[in-house]
Amino acid sequence: MTTNRQFRLAARPVGLPRPTDWSFVEAPVTEPADGQILVEVHYLSLDPAMRGWMNDVRSYVPPVGLGEVMRALGAGRVLASRHPDFAAGDHVTGAFGVQSHALSDGRGVIKVDPGLAALPVWIGTLGMPGLTAYFGLLDVGRPAAGETVVVSGAAGAVGSIVGQIARLKGCRVVGIAGGADKCAYLTGTLGFDAAIDYKGGDVKAGLREHCPRGIDIYFDNVGGEILDAALARLARRARVVICGAISQYNATAPIAGPANYLSLLVNRASMTGMVVLDYADRYLEATRELASWYRAGTLVSREDIVDGLESFPDALLRLFRGENHGKLVLRVAAASGQDS
Amino acid sequence: MTTNRQFRLAARPVGLPRPTDWSFVEAPVTEPADGQILVEVHYLSLDPAMRGWMNDVRSYVPPVGLGEVMRALGAGRVLASRHPDFAAGDHVTGAFGVQSHALSDGRGVIKVDPGLAALPVWIGTLGMPGLTAYFGLLDVGRPAAGETVVVSGAAGAVGSIVGQIARLKGCRVVGIAGGADKCAYLTGTLGFDAAIDYKGGDVKAGLREHCPRGIDIYFDNVGGEILDAALARLARRARVVICGAISQYNATAPIAGPANYLSLLVNRASMTGMVVLDYADRYLEATRELASWYRAGTLVSREDIVDGLESFPDALLRLFRGENHGKLVLRVAAASGQDS
Numbered sequence: 001m002t003t004n005r006q007f008r009l010a011a012r013p014v015g016l017p018r019p020t021d022w023s024f025v026e027a028p029v030t031e032p033a034d035g036q037i038l039v040e041v042h043y044l045s046l047d048p049a050m051r052g053w054m055n056d057v058r059s060y061v062p063p064v065g066l067g068e069v070m071r072a073l074g075a076g077r078v079l080a081s082r083h084p085d086f087a088a089g090d091h092v093t094g095a096f097g098v099q100s101h102a103l104s105d106g107r108g109v110i111k112v113d114p115g116l117a118a119l120p121v122w123i124g125t126l127g128m129p130g131l132t133a134y135f136g137l138l139d140v141g142r143p144a145a146g147e148t149v150v151v152s153g154a155a156g157a158v159g160s161i162v163g164q165i166a167r168l169k170g171c172r173v174v175g176i177a178g179g180a181d182k183c184a185y186l187t188g189t190l191g192f193d194a195a196i197d198y199k200g201g202d203v204k205a206g207l208r209e210h211c212p213r214g215i216d217i218y219f220d221n222v223g224g225e226i227l228d229a230a231l232a233r234l235a236r237r238a239r240v241v242i243c244g245a246i247s248q249y250n251a252t253a254p255i256a257g258p259a260n261y262l263s264l265l266v267n268r269a270s271m272t273g274m275v276v277l278d279y280a281d282r283y284l285e286a287t288r289e290l291a292s293w294y295r296a297g298t299l300v301s302r303e304d305i306v307d308g309l310e311s312f313p314d315a316l317l318r319l320f321r322g323e324n325h326g327k328l329v330l331r332v333a334a335a336s337g338q339d340s
Numbered sequence: 341m342t343t344n345r346q347f348r349l350a351a352r353p354v355g356l357p358r359p360t361d362w363s364f365v366e367a368p369v370t371e372p373a374d375g376q377i378l379v380e381v382h383y384l385s386l387d388p389a390m391r392g393w394m395n396d397v398r399s400y401v402p403p404v405g406l407g408e409v410m411r412a413l414g415a416g417r418v419l420a421s422r423h424p425d426f427a428a429g430d431h432v433t434g435a436f437g438v439q440s441h442a443l444s445d446g447r448g449v450i451k452v453d454p455g456l457a458a459l460p461v462w463i464g465t466l467g468m469p470g471l472t473a474y475f476g477l478l479d480v481g482r483p484a485a486g487e488t489v490v491v492s493g494a495a496g497a498v499g500s501i502v503g504q505i506a507r508l509k510g511c512r513v514v515g516i517a518g519g520a521d522k523c524a525y526l527t528g529t530l531g532f533d534a535a536i537d538y539k540g541g542d543v544k545a546g547l548r549e550h551c552p553r554g555i556d557i558y559f560d561n562v563g564g565e566i567l568d569a570a571l572a573r574l575a576r577r578a579r580v581v582i583c584g585a586i587s588q589y590n591a592t593a594p595i596a597g598p599a600n601y602l603s604l605l606v607n608r609a610s611m612t613g614m615v616v617l618d619y620a621d622r623y624l625e626a627t628r629e630l631a632s633w634y635r636a637g638t639l640v641s642r643e644d645i646v647d648g649l650e651s652f653p654d655a656l657l658r659l660f661r662g663e664n665h666g667k668l669v670l671r672v673a674a675a676s677g678q679d680s
């Protein structure tokens with residue numbers, strides 16, 4: 001009999017999640033009921049948005065309930081299926097939760113081809129982060145060739161794709177990231193025109209230097225002072241895409257709003273929030289385009305893989321410490337070779 | 341020989357403008373040169389935006405220089421013309437400045453019909469404030485019948501027109517204003533569905549009560565805590581129009597940004613700045629529509645007229661004390677009867 005291992009939400013965190021906010025539970029794996037599939041989870045996607053799901057507040061999805069398995073996107077293999085659309089052996093992605101085995105009714109579960117890309121890529125560049133970058137930049141940002149695009153969290157799962165798509169669209173691309181290593185990766189490997197190290201320098205001065213004609217699109221993953229610095233540098237008719245605010249997710253005091261928001265007025269600019277779930281009917285089209293760029297090598301995907309489901313509580317914190325280089329992924333069990 | 345009386349900017353104010361920030365100058369009126377007109381200024385428009393023009397910062401128009409006549413929109417009569425488009429006796433509006441007589445090369449000067457509306461209306465409901473309301477609401481806000489529109493500064497020159505146009509478009513309209521009198525005017529005379537007195541009550545509670553399905557369009561003239569309260573109450577796909585931030589114009593400390601800006605993300609909402617000058621090529625079309633509503637009595641215009649050019653320094657402060665009911669207008673000289 002196989003054992004399912006799970007992390008459940010034990011308490012609502014104040015500030016950064018602590019080990020005591022989780023309970024680790026072991027229970028027998030049960031067989032799928034009619035209409036269900038049983039998935040062996042190989043990889044879990046660790047995303048900044050997970051912090052928001054732990055709060056008991058109205059948002060774009062309901063919060064995870066206390067005692068429930070922590071919500072997470074993942075990728076794995078179907079072990080058993082009583083669902084007409086899936087067969088044992090299929091590779092799939094879906095919201096499987098922080099656990100080694102998941103029962104699913106198939107909603108939101110997508111079959112993926114591990115021959116085209118490894119499973120970690122299917123939950124990163126070809127998964128929700130890639131789709132978030134795609135729709136956030138192209139639909140909300142609406143880039144035109146020659147425009148200046150600035151992205152924060154630029155070495156992360158979403159930011160790295162935003163910058164690369166902007167480059168593919170003929171934009172001048174400036175990334176903001178923490179540390180010289182990440183910045184060198186942006187300009188060296190990903191082809192960004194410039195990178196600004198927010199840990200090592202003055203972001204305002206960097207934006208003045210690298211955006212002499214102002215910022216046409218600012219894609220924000222971080223909020224806080226960096227958002228304010230970008231607002232101060234907007235060009236006429238600039239578009240600010242609000243995708244996330246990782247600097248604020250663990251704040252215990254009321255968050256600071258962007259003091260420079262009146263730059264929107266002076267520059268006739270807009271600031272628009274986006275949630276990738278709204279684009280579900282276009283996921284297939286977008287995934288095809290992302291995959292074609294990925295196969296052609298014009299879209300580079302980098303995953304930062306942490307081993308072992310038991311590492312989950314600390315691995316999640318790496319996001320908020322800015323330690324991950326590329327998409328942060330948790331490998332649930334030892335690699336089976338064929339997936340990674 | 342006629343004397344021109346002027347207020348010139350003597351010092352850049354810190355906080356609220358003080359009497360010593362102005363110099364009052366008297367000088368002989370000179371004859372127009374070739375291509376110029378001489379205008380006797382009858383009314384001056386007092387607008388919150390004037391405070392911004394006094395600061396030495398980059399904005400949508402250059403600041404007023406020290407020693408220059410204070411910039412102001414006004415209405416008056418052409419005394420003498422050496423310009424082919426204007427004749428003595430024409431009634432005109434334009435950026436004549438805070439003075440009793442203005443020489444102009446005709447740029448931005450518009451002939452108006454005092455038989456259709458009194459001159460104060462031509463610098464209010466049928467002038468820049470009306471056009472700001474028109475384009476801000478219709479072009480940026482894009483109201484649909486049945487939507488809930490909230491406007492702050494609702495008893496002011498722009499806000500009162502925003503609310504009335506929204507009502508004409510079939511929206512549910514909620515105004516935020518200071519004091520029971522203004523609120524009674526909004527619901528009683530202007531036909532707003534509800535009014536919230538920010539001086540006498542809790543704006544958040546008022547918005548919960550009067551916007552049970554959330555706010556679809558928030559038209560902001562004030563910034564500060566009221567903007568934050570509105571952000572907390574946005575409906576899905578809401579549009580926030582940033583027209584002004586009168587609560588912040590005299591701030592001596594760094595302004596507080598809208599802490600609830602992440603509501604834009606949760607609700608896939610947008611916040612967009614607007615400047616009426618961008619719509620110059622459509623002023624005529626918009627003025628025609630505003631005038632037709634005004635003549636039909638479906639658009640009520642209210643002016644709050646202060647007498648005497650010499651009252652200018654204190655009259656301007658009435659805006660920031662929230663004392664004006666409707667469009668604040670300075671009558672430069674005793675009314676001639678035919679204009680008012």
